[in-house]
Amino acid sequence: MRHETPTACAIDAGLAPRVRQLGGEYTQVRAHLDAALNFFPDVGAEVEEFAPDAAAGTSYVARLDQGTRQLIDLAHEAELRQTLLESLQREIAEGVAPEDPAQTYRAAVERHRAEYAQKTTRQKYARHPTYVDFRSRVWEVRGEGAMPPLVDMIPAEPGDEHNADDDDDEDIVVGGTLQQFRCPLTATLLDDPVESTVCAHAYSRAAITEYIQQAGRRGAECPAAACHAVLTLRTLRDAPSLKRRVERYARQLARREEERRGSQWADAAVLD
Ligand SMILES: [Zn+2]
Known part of the structure; x- marks a missing residue:
């Protein structure tokens, strides 16, 4: 063989x-x-x-x-x-x-x-x-x-x-993620946030819905500064994780405000 x-x-x-x-x-x-x-x-x-x-x-x-x-x-x-x-x-x-x-x-x-x-x-x-x-x-x-x-x-x-x-x-900002919790339309903290699927921005649900509806069928340009993405209601999605983050951030602001008031009272007590 x-x-x-x-x-x-x-x-x-x-x-x-x-x-x-x-x-x-x-x-x-x-x-x-x-x-x-x-x-x-x-x-x-x-x-x-x-x-x-x-x-x-x-x-x-x-x-x-x-x-x-x-x-x-x-x-x-x-x-x-x-x-x-x-x-x-x-x-x-x-x-x-x-x-x-x-x-x-x-x-x-x-x-x-x-x-x-x-x-x-x-x-x-x-x-x-x-x-x-x-x-x-x-x-x-x-x-x-x-x-x-x-x-x-x-x-x-x-x-x-x-x-x-x-x-x-390399990219120097890595790690310094800027927290963007404000709605570009209302300029206040995001309320019931939704996020865009065509750019990286998020908005308060009621505000962006009205904004897009006013723009008509062809959609509206993203209201965030320098962003030209075109939004329609179909390019928005729920943002549950962002929602939790914003709520947590709001609680943090409230805690700080409380601490600030607390220390003012303490100051006042010292001055009395
Ligand atoms: Zn955008």
Whole structure:
């Protein structure tokens, strides 16, 4: 019997579908992780506001913070594996797959994991949108004004100084999400907010409905400054998460007002 040299095709027959299936599984894993991750910002804000006392709040929020980072790490690994499997799939299709695909894949995963492990806390999380969202929501409960960029709030670790120059080239405002809780039409806090699906703006429901109805069939230009998106009633959607944030912000304003009055009374008492 003639011994056949294994060709690329011989390996590929069974391998290609398995690689594709595995890649698909990681796509699902990522979707689940993202869904779980998206709970954390809201939960963080709830806990920060309603914890029995400040110390308990800080410790719960710290644990949620840790959980957020762990999920981000897992999501990163799932993405890494998905990407490597996709490129392996391409190589198989082009007939240029490595001789031992499984071994090559495992080695590549290890190499990338080691690289990720070397990254500093800032590098891993300061620009991750969900982490930024988590910290911003928690900040909104008690913080004054807009949150400073996360790169300023996460202590520097060895390796961070190195990247100072690169960071400057990138988007500097990341982390300093500006809270825009005012309706561009009424200029007061959003009341029963709805958001646009064609631009990034939100409005008080009654005000924007009237505004669009007055404009007629062709729609109305978004009333936010410098935005030219065309709005119709169909380009609006409910914004339950924003609604909770605005309500929380209103409670925060009320608390501050109370504190301010409290301290005025205290001043008055001293003057008497
Ligand atoms: Zn707009």
